Amino acid sequence: MNGVHDMGGMHGFGPIPREENEPVFHQPWEGRAYALNASGNVRWFESTSGFRFAQESLPPAFYLNAGYYERWLGVVERRMVELGLATQDEIEARIQQLRAHPETPMPVHHDPALVERAATRLRRGRGPHRPDGAPPCFQMGDAVITKNIHPAGHTRLPRYARGKPGVIHRVHGIHDFADTDAHGLGRNPQGAYSVRFEAAVLWGPDAEPGAVYLDLWDAYLEPAASGGSTELRG
Protein backbone atom coordinates (compact mmCIF):
# COMPACT_ATOMS: atom_id res chain seq x y z
CA MET A 1 0.00 0.00 0.00
CA ASN A 2 1.14 3.53 -0.69
CA GLY A 3 1.15 4.45 2.98
CA VAL A 4 3.04 6.90 5.16
CA HIS A 5 5.21 4.01 6.31
CA ASP A 6 6.88 3.99 2.87
CA MET A 7 9.19 6.86 3.75
CA GLY A 8 12.26 6.36 1.58
CA GLY A 9 13.13 9.64 -0.15
CA MET A 10 10.52 11.84 1.55
CA HIS A 11 11.41 15.38 2.58
CA GLY A 12 10.43 17.43 5.59
CA PHE A 13 11.08 15.20 8.60
CA GLY A 14 14.05 17.27 9.75
CA PRO A 15 17.29 16.26 11.44
CA ILE A 16 17.78 12.82 12.97
CA PRO A 17 16.96 12.77 16.70
CA ARG A 18 19.75 11.15 18.67
CA GLU A 19 20.02 10.31 22.33
CA GLU A 20 23.21 9.41 24.17
CA ASN A 21 23.07 6.25 26.29
CA GLU A 22 19.55 5.52 25.23
CA PRO A 23 17.86 2.79 27.32
CA VAL A 24 16.41 -0.22 25.50
CA PHE A 25 12.97 0.78 26.79
CA HIS A 26 12.31 4.35 27.90
CA GLN A 27 9.38 3.35 30.09
CA PRO A 28 8.53 -0.06 31.54
CA TRP A 29 5.31 -0.18 29.52
CA GLU A 30 7.31 -0.12 26.27
CA GLY A 31 9.03 -3.39 27.11
CA ARG A 32 5.78 -4.99 28.20
CA ALA A 33 3.94 -3.82 25.09
CA TYR A 34 6.79 -5.15 22.97
CA ALA A 35 6.67 -8.53 24.70
CA LEU A 36 2.87 -8.95 24.59
CA ASN A 37 2.69 -10.60 21.23
CA ALA A 38 5.35 -13.18 22.06
CA SER A 39 4.25 -14.03 25.59
CA GLY A 40 1.06 -15.91 25.09
CA ASN A 41 -0.77 -18.61 23.26
CA VAL A 42 -2.54 -16.19 20.95
CA ARG A 43 -1.67 -16.53 17.30
CA TRP A 44 -1.86 -12.81 16.62
CA PHE A 45 -0.97 -13.06 12.93
CA GLU A 46 -0.36 -15.87 10.50
CA SER A 47 2.95 -14.30 9.50
CA THR A 48 5.35 -11.45 10.32
CA SER A 49 4.21 -9.89 7.06
CA GLY A 50 0.66 -9.81 8.40
CA PHE A 51 1.92 -8.01 11.49
CA ARG A 52 3.75 -5.46 9.32
CA PHE A 53 0.65 -4.87 7.22
CA ALA A 54 -1.35 -4.24 10.40
CA GLN A 55 1.18 -1.55 11.38
CA GLU A 56 0.99 0.04 7.94
CA SER A 57 -2.80 0.01 8.16
CA LEU A 58 -2.93 2.10 11.33
CA PRO A 59 -4.42 5.56 10.64
CA PRO A 60 -1.70 7.67 8.93
CA ALA A 61 -1.77 10.51 11.48
CA PHE A 62 -1.46 8.00 14.32
CA TYR A 63 1.38 6.20 12.54
CA LEU A 64 3.38 9.41 12.19
CA ASN A 65 2.70 10.75 15.68
CA ALA A 66 3.06 7.55 17.65
CA GLY A 67 6.33 6.12 18.88
CA TYR A 68 7.43 2.67 17.79
CA TYR A 69 6.00 0.90 20.83
CA GLU A 70 2.74 2.87 20.66
CA ARG A 71 2.30 1.53 17.13
CA TRP A 72 3.13 -1.94 18.39
CA LEU A 73 0.54 -1.57 21.14
CA GLY A 74 -1.96 -0.12 18.68
CA VAL A 75 -1.70 -3.25 16.55
CA VAL A 76 -2.14 -5.57 19.56
CA GLU A 77 -5.20 -3.62 20.68
CA ARG A 78 -6.82 -3.63 17.26
CA ARG A 79 -6.06 -7.31 16.82
CA MET A 80 -7.50 -8.21 20.25
CA VAL A 81 -10.81 -6.80 19.09
CA GLU A 82 -10.62 -8.39 15.63
CA LEU A 83 -9.88 -11.81 17.12
CA GLY A 84 -12.71 -11.41 19.67
CA LEU A 85 -10.35 -11.59 22.67
CA ALA A 86 -11.87 -8.42 24.11
CA THR A 87 -14.31 -5.75 23.00
CA GLN A 88 -13.27 -2.15 22.50
CA ASP A 89 -15.69 -1.21 25.31
CA GLU A 90 -13.96 -3.64 27.62
CA ILE A 91 -10.57 -2.08 26.85
CA GLU A 92 -11.83 1.49 27.31
CA ALA A 93 -13.58 0.54 30.56
CA ARG A 94 -10.37 -0.97 31.89
CA ILE A 95 -8.43 2.17 30.99
CA GLN A 96 -11.00 4.30 32.86
CA GLN A 97 -10.80 2.02 35.84
CA LEU A 98 -6.99 2.15 35.99
CA ARG A 99 -7.01 5.91 35.56
CA ALA A 100 -9.43 6.27 38.49
CA HIS A 101 -7.59 3.70 40.61
CA PRO A 102 -3.95 3.68 39.56
CA GLU A 103 -3.07 1.62 42.63
CA THR A 104 -4.99 -1.38 41.23
CA PRO A 105 -2.54 -4.30 41.28
CA MET A 106 -1.79 -6.03 38.03
CA PRO A 107 -3.25 -9.53 37.79
CA VAL A 108 -0.63 -12.23 37.44
CA HIS A 109 -0.76 -15.44 35.46
CA HIS A 110 2.09 -17.94 35.33
CA ASP A 111 2.30 -20.55 32.62
CA PRO A 112 5.63 -22.43 32.40
CA ALA A 113 4.80 -23.73 28.91
CA LEU A 114 4.42 -20.18 27.62
CA VAL A 115 7.67 -19.12 29.28
CA GLU A 116 9.45 -22.01 27.59
CA ARG A 117 7.93 -21.06 24.26
CA ALA A 118 9.01 -17.44 24.65
CA ALA A 119 12.56 -18.54 25.50
CA THR A 120 12.69 -20.80 22.46
CA ARG A 121 11.41 -18.04 20.22
CA LEU A 122 14.21 -15.75 21.36
CA ARG A 123 16.84 -18.31 20.46
CA ARG A 124 15.42 -19.68 17.25
CA GLY A 125 14.14 -17.80 14.26
CA ARG A 126 12.36 -19.38 11.36
CA GLY A 127 14.75 -18.90 8.48
CA PRO A 128 13.35 -17.56 5.21
CA HIS A 129 14.68 -20.36 2.97
CA ARG A 130 12.12 -22.59 1.20
CA PRO A 131 14.11 -24.87 -1.11
CA ASP A 132 10.97 -26.41 -2.57
CA GLY A 133 9.67 -23.12 -3.95
CA ALA A 134 9.93 -21.76 -7.47
CA PRO A 135 13.57 -21.62 -8.60
CA PRO A 136 15.04 -18.11 -8.96
CA CYS A 137 14.61 -16.50 -12.40
CA PHE A 138 17.80 -14.43 -12.27
CA GLN A 139 21.49 -14.84 -11.57
CA MET A 140 24.15 -12.59 -10.16
CA GLY A 141 24.97 -9.79 -12.60
CA ASP A 142 21.64 -9.92 -14.47
CA ALA A 143 20.16 -6.57 -15.45
CA VAL A 144 16.61 -6.22 -14.17
CA ILE A 145 13.92 -3.58 -13.96
CA THR A 146 11.42 -3.32 -11.14
CA LYS A 147 7.76 -3.30 -12.01
CA ASN A 148 5.75 -0.13 -11.66
CA ILE A 149 3.09 -1.52 -9.35
CA HIS A 150 0.92 0.09 -6.69
CA PRO A 151 -0.80 -2.73 -4.81
CA ALA A 152 -3.33 -1.68 -2.18
CA GLY A 153 -2.15 -4.52 0.06
CA HIS A 154 1.20 -5.26 1.65
CA THR A 155 4.29 -4.89 -0.50
CA ARG A 156 8.00 -4.62 0.16
CA LEU A 157 8.81 -2.80 -3.05
CA PRO A 158 9.11 0.82 -1.90
CA ARG A 159 7.74 3.60 -4.10
CA TYR A 160 11.19 5.07 -4.65
CA ALA A 161 12.36 1.86 -6.34
CA ARG A 162 9.46 1.15 -8.69
CA GLY A 163 10.07 1.12 -12.43
CA LYS A 164 13.84 1.37 -11.88
CA PRO A 165 16.66 -0.56 -13.52
CA GLY A 166 19.17 -2.37 -11.34
CA VAL A 167 21.54 -5.32 -11.26
CA ILE A 168 21.28 -8.56 -9.29
CA HIS A 169 24.03 -8.33 -6.68
CA ARG A 170 23.34 -11.53 -4.74
CA VAL A 171 20.91 -14.39 -5.01
CA HIS A 172 19.60 -14.92 -1.48
CA GLY A 173 17.72 -18.08 -2.39
CA ILE A 174 14.05 -19.02 -2.41
CA HIS A 175 12.07 -17.10 0.22
CA ASP A 176 8.41 -16.75 1.19
CA PHE A 177 6.81 -13.84 -0.67
CA ALA A 178 5.66 -11.14 1.74
CA ASP A 179 2.95 -9.65 -0.48
CA THR A 180 0.81 -12.81 -0.52
CA ASP A 181 1.93 -14.16 2.87
CA ALA A 182 0.69 -11.00 4.61
CA HIS A 183 -2.86 -11.62 3.42
CA GLY A 184 -3.07 -15.37 3.93
CA LEU A 185 -2.87 -15.88 0.15
CA GLY A 186 -0.06 -18.39 0.37
CA ARG A 187 3.65 -18.22 1.02
CA ASN A 188 4.39 -18.39 -2.68
CA PRO A 189 8.14 -18.99 -2.17
CA GLN A 190 10.28 -17.69 -5.02
CA GLY A 191 13.67 -16.19 -5.88
CA ALA A 192 14.84 -13.41 -3.55
CA TYR A 193 17.77 -11.15 -4.34
CA SER A 194 19.82 -8.20 -3.29
CA VAL A 195 19.49 -5.76 -6.19
CA ARG A 196 21.83 -2.80 -6.68
CA PHE A 197 20.47 0.53 -7.94
CA GLU A 198 22.73 3.46 -8.77
CA ALA A 199 21.77 6.52 -6.75
CA ALA A 200 21.38 8.62 -9.92
CA VAL A 201 18.86 6.10 -11.29
CA LEU A 202 16.73 6.50 -8.16
CA TRP A 203 17.15 10.19 -7.44
CA GLY A 204 18.22 11.81 -10.68
CA PRO A 205 21.48 13.30 -11.93
CA ASP A 206 21.91 15.59 -8.91
CA ALA A 207 21.94 12.65 -6.49
CA GLU A 208 24.83 12.12 -4.12
CA PRO A 209 27.00 9.45 -5.78
CA GLY A 210 26.60 5.93 -4.48
CA ALA A 211 24.20 3.01 -4.65
CA VAL A 212 21.20 1.61 -2.81
CA TYR A 213 20.64 -2.12 -2.40
CA LEU A 214 17.17 -3.56 -1.86
CA ASP A 215 16.03 -7.11 -1.17
CA LEU A 216 13.44 -8.01 -3.79
CA TRP A 217 11.54 -11.04 -5.03
CA ASP A 218 11.04 -12.37 -8.56
CA ALA A 219 7.46 -11.05 -8.59
CA TYR A 220 8.80 -7.48 -8.54
CA LEU A 221 11.35 -7.94 -11.32
CA GLU A 222 11.50 -8.16 -15.08
CA PRO A 223 14.57 -8.73 -17.23
CA ALA A 224 16.10 -5.52 -18.57
CA ALA A 225 17.57 -5.42 -22.04
CA SER A 226 21.15 -4.65 -20.95
CA GLY A 227 23.27 -2.87 -18.38
CA GLY A 228 20.15 -1.29 -16.93
CA SER A 229 21.66 0.16 -13.81
CA THR A 230 23.72 2.82 -15.55
CA GLU A 231 20.90 4.11 -17.73
CA LEU A 232 18.75 6.93 -16.54
CA ARG A 233 15.09 6.41 -17.15
CA GLY A 234 12.48 9.10 -16.99
Place this chain on the structure above:
Amino acid sequence: MSGDHHGHHPEPESPAALRARAIESLLVEKGLISTDAIDLIVRAYEQDIGPMNGARVVAKAWTDSAYKDRLLTDGTDAIAELGYGGNQGAEIVVLENTATVHNVVVCTLCSCYPWPVLGLPPSWYKSAPYRSRVVREPRSVLREFGLELGPEVEVRVWDSTAEVRYMVLPERPAGAESLSEPELAALVTRDAMIGVVKVQAPALAR
Protein backbone atom coordinates in the same frame (compact mmCIF):
# COMPACT_ATOMS: atom_id res chain seq x y z
CA MET B 1 9.92 -6.92 36.89
CA SER B 2 6.25 -7.10 37.80
CA GLY B 3 7.12 -5.00 40.86
CA ASP B 4 7.17 -2.03 38.51
CA HIS B 5 3.44 -2.29 38.25
CA HIS B 6 2.31 -2.69 41.82
CA GLY B 7 3.47 0.52 43.43
CA HIS B 8 1.75 3.85 43.70
CA HIS B 9 2.02 6.25 40.82
CA PRO B 10 2.69 9.75 42.09
CA GLU B 11 2.67 11.10 38.51
CA PRO B 12 -0.38 10.34 36.37
CA GLU B 13 0.46 7.62 33.91
CA SER B 14 0.78 8.56 30.25
CA PRO B 15 -2.12 7.51 28.00
CA ALA B 16 0.11 4.90 26.36
CA ALA B 17 1.22 3.47 29.72
CA LEU B 18 -2.39 3.22 30.87
CA ARG B 19 -3.43 1.58 27.64
CA ALA B 20 -0.57 -0.92 27.86
CA ARG B 21 -1.51 -1.78 31.44
CA ALA B 22 -5.18 -2.17 30.50
CA ILE B 23 -4.34 -4.50 27.63
CA GLU B 24 -1.87 -6.58 29.60
CA SER B 25 -4.29 -6.95 32.51
CA LEU B 26 -7.12 -8.09 30.23
CA LEU B 27 -4.92 -10.62 28.45
CA VAL B 28 -3.57 -11.94 31.75
CA GLU B 29 -7.04 -12.26 33.31
CA LYS B 30 -8.20 -14.26 30.33
CA GLY B 31 -5.18 -16.53 30.74
CA LEU B 32 -3.97 -15.69 27.26
CA ILE B 33 -0.52 -14.51 28.21
CA SER B 34 1.92 -15.41 30.94
CA THR B 35 3.27 -12.62 33.14
CA ASP B 36 6.64 -14.27 33.55
CA ALA B 37 6.99 -14.77 29.79
CA ILE B 38 6.69 -10.99 29.43
CA ASP B 39 9.28 -10.55 32.19
CA LEU B 40 11.60 -12.98 30.44
CA ILE B 41 11.43 -11.22 27.08
CA VAL B 42 11.91 -7.76 28.57
CA ARG B 43 14.88 -8.96 30.62
CA ALA B 44 16.45 -10.69 27.60
CA TYR B 45 16.46 -7.52 25.51
CA GLU B 46 17.52 -5.33 28.43
CA GLN B 47 20.39 -7.56 29.49
CA ASP B 48 21.43 -10.30 27.07
CA ILE B 49 20.55 -9.42 23.50
CA GLY B 50 22.29 -6.22 22.51
CA PRO B 51 25.17 -4.66 20.59
CA MET B 52 27.74 -6.33 22.88
CA ASN B 53 26.95 -9.51 20.92
CA GLY B 54 27.73 -7.91 17.56
CA ALA B 55 30.84 -6.31 19.07
CA ARG B 56 32.16 -9.78 19.94
CA VAL B 57 31.58 -10.88 16.36
CA VAL B 58 33.45 -7.85 15.03
CA ALA B 59 36.39 -8.24 17.41
CA LYS B 60 36.75 -11.89 16.47
CA ALA B 61 36.70 -11.03 12.78
CA TRP B 62 39.42 -8.43 13.36
CA THR B 63 41.71 -10.94 15.07
CA ASP B 64 40.94 -14.17 13.20
CA SER B 65 41.11 -13.91 9.41
CA ALA B 66 39.62 -17.37 8.84
CA TYR B 67 36.63 -16.35 10.97
CA LYS B 68 36.33 -13.09 9.04
CA ASP B 69 36.22 -15.05 5.77
CA ARG B 70 33.47 -17.27 7.13
CA LEU B 71 31.59 -14.24 8.46
CA LEU B 72 31.60 -12.48 5.09
CA THR B 73 30.69 -15.68 3.22
CA ASP B 74 27.93 -16.93 5.51
CA GLY B 75 27.16 -14.41 8.23
CA THR B 76 24.38 -16.46 9.82
CA ASP B 77 26.56 -19.54 10.40
CA ALA B 78 29.61 -17.58 11.57
CA ILE B 79 27.50 -15.58 14.02
CA ALA B 80 25.92 -18.82 15.27
CA GLU B 81 29.45 -20.05 16.13
CA LEU B 82 29.43 -17.44 18.90
CA GLY B 83 25.99 -18.57 20.02
CA TYR B 84 23.87 -15.82 18.48
CA GLY B 85 20.83 -16.25 16.29
CA GLY B 86 17.08 -16.35 16.47
CA ASN B 87 14.21 -13.96 16.02
CA GLN B 88 14.93 -11.35 13.32
CA GLY B 89 18.34 -12.86 12.73
CA ALA B 90 17.63 -16.14 10.99
CA GLU B 91 19.47 -14.85 7.91
CA ILE B 92 22.22 -12.30 8.50
CA VAL B 93 24.52 -10.85 5.84
CA VAL B 94 27.64 -9.03 7.04
CA LEU B 95 28.93 -6.07 5.01
CA GLU B 96 32.59 -5.10 5.24
CA ASN B 97 33.53 -1.44 5.42
CA THR B 98 36.89 -0.61 3.85
CA ALA B 99 38.92 2.45 2.85
CA THR B 100 36.93 2.63 -0.39
CA VAL B 101 33.49 1.20 0.43
CA HIS B 102 31.23 2.41 3.23
CA ASN B 103 28.04 0.45 3.97
CA VAL B 104 25.11 1.79 5.97
CA VAL B 105 21.88 -0.06 6.87
CA VAL B 106 18.28 1.11 7.05
CA CYS B 107 14.73 -0.21 6.82
CA THR B 108 12.68 2.46 5.06
CA LEU B 109 9.39 0.49 5.29
CA CYS B 110 9.44 -0.40 8.99
CA SER B 111 12.40 -0.88 11.30
CA CYS B 112 13.95 -4.25 10.41
CA TYR B 113 17.16 -4.77 12.34
CA PRO B 114 19.39 -7.75 13.25
CA TRP B 115 18.10 -8.28 16.79
CA PRO B 116 20.34 -11.22 17.87
CA VAL B 117 23.54 -9.23 17.27
CA LEU B 118 22.44 -5.62 17.87
CA GLY B 119 19.40 -5.94 20.14
CA LEU B 120 16.37 -3.73 19.57
CA PRO B 121 16.99 -0.66 17.42
CA PRO B 122 17.61 2.81 18.86
CA SER B 123 14.93 5.46 18.40
CA TRP B 124 16.83 7.30 15.68
CA TYR B 125 16.98 4.16 13.52
CA LYS B 126 13.18 3.88 13.72
CA SER B 127 12.62 7.60 13.14
CA ALA B 128 11.04 9.12 10.04
CA PRO B 129 14.04 11.42 9.43
CA TYR B 130 16.51 8.52 9.23
CA ARG B 131 14.21 6.21 7.24
CA SER B 132 13.32 8.93 4.74
CA ARG B 133 16.72 10.52 4.25
CA VAL B 134 19.49 7.93 4.35
CA VAL B 135 18.56 6.31 1.03
CA ARG B 136 18.47 9.68 -0.75
CA GLU B 137 21.21 11.68 0.98
CA PRO B 138 23.42 9.23 2.87
CA ARG B 139 26.44 11.54 3.00
CA SER B 140 24.41 14.32 4.60
CA VAL B 141 23.04 11.86 7.13
CA LEU B 142 26.50 10.50 7.93
CA ARG B 143 27.76 14.07 8.33
CA GLU B 144 25.08 14.59 11.00
CA PHE B 145 26.60 11.64 12.82
CA GLY B 146 30.02 13.31 12.51
CA LEU B 147 31.30 11.14 9.69
CA GLU B 148 32.72 12.93 6.65
CA LEU B 149 33.64 10.58 3.78
CA GLY B 150 35.94 11.53 0.92
CA PRO B 151 34.78 11.38 -2.70
CA GLU B 152 36.91 8.25 -3.24
CA VAL B 153 34.63 6.30 -0.89
CA GLU B 154 31.62 4.59 -2.43
CA VAL B 155 28.60 4.79 -0.14
CA ARG B 156 26.28 1.79 -0.26
CA VAL B 157 22.94 1.99 1.50
CA TRP B 158 21.18 -1.29 2.32
CA ASP B 159 17.41 -1.07 2.62
CA SER B 160 16.23 -4.16 4.56
CA THR B 161 13.11 -4.83 2.51
CA ALA B 162 12.83 -8.61 3.02
CA GLU B 163 13.85 -11.20 5.64
CA VAL B 164 17.62 -10.77 5.31
CA ARG B 165 19.14 -8.69 8.11
CA TYR B 166 22.35 -6.71 7.68
CA MET B 167 25.21 -5.93 10.02
CA VAL B 168 28.26 -3.85 9.16
CA LEU B 169 31.78 -5.07 9.90
CA PRO B 170 33.52 -1.74 10.58
CA GLU B 171 37.16 -1.05 9.74
CA ARG B 172 39.58 -1.94 12.50
CA PRO B 173 40.96 1.38 13.76
CA ALA B 174 44.67 2.11 13.58
CA GLY B 175 46.34 2.24 16.98
CA ALA B 176 44.53 -0.82 18.30
CA GLU B 177 47.17 -3.39 17.36
CA SER B 178 48.11 -4.39 20.90
CA LEU B 179 44.56 -4.84 22.14
CA SER B 180 43.06 -8.20 23.04
CA GLU B 181 39.82 -9.43 21.52
CA PRO B 182 37.70 -8.33 24.53
CA GLU B 183 39.42 -4.92 24.52
CA LEU B 184 38.68 -4.56 20.82
CA ALA B 185 35.06 -5.56 21.40
CA ALA B 186 34.75 -2.75 23.94
CA LEU B 187 35.66 -0.24 21.21
CA VAL B 188 32.93 -1.39 18.83
CA THR B 189 29.74 0.64 18.99
CA ARG B 190 26.21 -0.12 17.90
CA ASP B 191 26.26 2.83 15.51
CA ALA B 192 29.43 1.53 13.83
CA MET B 193 27.69 -1.80 13.17
CA ILE B 194 24.75 0.05 11.56
CA GLY B 195 27.31 1.98 9.54
CA VAL B 196 26.65 5.59 10.58
CA VAL B 197 30.03 6.05 12.29
CA LYS B 198 33.47 4.45 12.31
CA VAL B 199 35.09 2.71 15.25
CA GLN B 200 37.45 5.15 16.95
CA ALA B 201 41.01 4.29 17.94
CA PRO B 202 41.46 3.75 21.71
CA ALA B 203 42.87 7.21 22.45
CA LEU B 204 39.96 8.89 20.69
CA ALA B 205 37.39 6.52 22.10
CA ARG B 206 37.95 7.75 25.66
